[in-house]
Amino acid sequence: MVHLESADPLVHRAVLGETSRQHGQLEMIASENFVSPAVREAMGTVLTHKYAEGLPGKRYYGGCEYADQVEDLARTRATKLFGADHANVQPHSGAQANMAAYFAFLDPGDTIVGMNLSHGGHLTHGSPVNFSGRLFRVAAYGVRESDGRIDFDVVRETVLRERPRLIVTGASAYPRAIDFETFGEIAREAGAIHLVDLAHLAGLVAGGHHPSPFAHADVVTTTTHKTLRGPRGGMAMCRAEHAKIIDRMVFPFIQGGPLMHVIAAKAVALGEALAPSFRDYAGCIVENARVLARTVTERGVQLVSGGTDTHLILVDLRDRDLTGKDAEQALERAGITVNKNTVPGETRSPFVTSGLRIGTPALTTRGMGADEMTLIGGWIADILDRPGDAQRIESIGRRVRELCETFPLFR
């Protein structure tokens, strides 16, 4: 970063600070990951200079020869990786991909059915503070109190009662495999569009460690930066019959020019996900989460649904005199980064909460495996047992830093 250092020392210093924070802490936020140096390089290329409104071969600007090549690589790799008919790789984020998908099928005032935010859904699935909750009539389903799993009786009942035009499935904080096939059947029964939001699960599906939703969905949106391990961004994929309307909703309806440098990085990341080693990576993510779940439950930590099938666990702190907020801060003091999260049946505010979401994608990228998960799970349990014990937190913090040195992040 020789240019940045001399041109803008303040920004440079902040970037260096972030670099050492990422290296020196255990990143366990379930939605985060570390991209490869090649993906990072692609994001810093001259493609950021290029206006390329439109699609490959059909642009509104001249000079798009190489932009076309890059976007075609990304689109082709996405459809191959997921077995989709069509992919639009332009959405700037997961939220944008969802917006495009909604507008492809809905008018303001239409009814959608989505997962309750406090049960693991996402803001864009109908929350009143999001455009989705403002523009559409929303009915929500959730998980059963008894076992923390999606209650398909409630889903079916809600859908048949509300007769939504669209059902959105997928979640941000649900530790179990999602039965997209049953959701697809219910949607078909009700004559509704099935939108699968694969943001958290995309890498696991790509790597063959979560059942694919593609045969059961009309449209599939995703982020590219979570388990898929690409640059920050989104994608929308669909069957051929919906390709035109999805493309038109991304541009010109909700977005302007695509971020070509990010699309180049998406192409690189999708290429990486097509390599056989990505299967192993996805498998390790899930295995690491299982080991972590087993380790903490053996120490008496309660988990929503009792465990995990995916890349994350959801700790339920309601049996303890400890909030999600305080637990998050105690772990952060030891260098373990997680996020507080609502749990099903939550009674506290979203700024306090009674849960923690803990994920393994980033540490798995760093090369950590079962031994490290056992170690880290033990530390997490130690801290949750005595969150106010400064000496204990300090000594765990030292061991965290040692572990980070053993698994260098930036080589």
Ligand SMILES: *Cc1c(COP(=O)(O)O)cnc(C)c1O
């Ligand atoms: C992360 C996430 C999104 C939004 O992604 P952004 O890129 O942050 O807009 C949408 N849906 C689900 C289920 C997510 O987990």
